[in-house]
């Protein structure tokens with residue numbers, strides 16, 4: 001029997017999750033967005049089925065509610081839902097990048113017997129909107145769930161069942177731990193990326209060549225600074241405490257960097273970079289998460305259209321059969337990532353050698 005899903009916030013993340021839900025469940029999806037054009041686009045793309053049901057009415061009809069607006073808006077929406085009569089078995093979740101304040105805002109819902117479980121799919125893009133949504137956006141990515149301490153484990157299981165089409169890897173933790181960990185790996189780096197861009201911008205006023213010169217590595221390390229300022233404004237204000245501590249640590253780190261530059265020995269400088277390289281190289285590369293995909297090989301590709309036939313021809317010449325081929329959502333501006341799957345480890349290694357001989361950069365995930 002068709003079940004009803006309410007999607008609030010028909011942007012990149014909400015629509016991607018909605019597409020993944022549709023892959024596994026027979027659902028009628030009602031979309032709602034403060035911006036009618038956004039909702040209209042999601043409808044015309046077939047991501048949602050309806051976009052004109054008033055919010056409170058849709059909430060009452062829903063078996064599953066997914067909140068996918070910026071985090072401050074999600075807080076307000078949760079308070080609004082606390083006044084609605086909801087189905088007894090409904091599960092409400094969100095996709096926000098922060099969790100503590102959202103869990104607090106959901107307390108009112110719990111008081112009326114509804115189940116809210118915080119959610120955060122840990123993958124995305126600097127793009128926004130339904131037009132960039134993809135059912136496989138979260139494949140192999142971590143998807144953090146933050147149930148309240150009193151939420152029954154079966155309800156968490158039901159939520160995972162709703163979200164199984166994402167093919168994400170679920171992790172359950174409390175909201176405070178979530179906000180600390182994502183503060184370190186996501187929110188704080190965003191502050192640094194934005195400040196690096198602004199730093200360079202300042203110099204570019206006097207040195208017009210700078211912007212052209214910044215086209216390579218600088219673009220790579222600052223890619224995330226192109227994400228939605230509104231989304232990040234809200235994330236930073238929600239995770240202020242952790243970010244202030246991280247900034248204090250960072251200032252100390254920069255003092256040490258300054259000392260190294262001013263008076264560090266060559267060995268000390270080498271050690272600084274070497275330590276960073278060793279740790280960075282040990283991180284899983286180019287995976288969205290950590291689920292091993294058997295015999296997959298990732299290849300950086302510059303020109304997606306022409307390059308695929310080149311790669312398949314090279315492998316065919318060596319009699320290496322590919323069982324699956326897929327372009328993964330590019331996480332950089334310039335490169336795409338091609339995922340090739342093989343039947344055996346030998347095939348994968350042979351393909352890796354072959355492609356590297358032809359100057360392709362390849363990666364095997366951890």
Ligand SMILES: NC(=O)C1=CN([C@@H]2O[C@H](COP(=O)(O)OP(=O)(O)OC[C@H]3O[C@@H](n4cnc5c(N)ncnc54)[C@H](O)[C@@H]3O)[C@@H](O)[C@H]2O)C=CC1
Nearest residue numbers: 009011012013033034038069070071096097124125128129
């Ligand atoms: N963009 C990313 O890479 C990731 C974002 N997130 C989280 O996902 C959420 C949504 O972000 P995106 O989909 O990237 O943004 P988006 O800009 O593509 O979509 C957000 C949508 O929410 C709508 N909206 C704003 N206020 C609303 C309200 N009060 N009621 C209904 N709709 C409202 C907007 O009009 C827009 O269509 C944010 O909370 C963000 O923290 C989580 C993981 C990754």
Ligand SMILES: O=C(O)C(=O)Cc1ccc(O)cc1
Nearest residue numbers: 097121122123124125126186
């Ligand atoms: O674009 C990227 O690399 C991201 O890291 C996107 C992203 C943004 C916000 C999140 O809460 C999670 C992921």
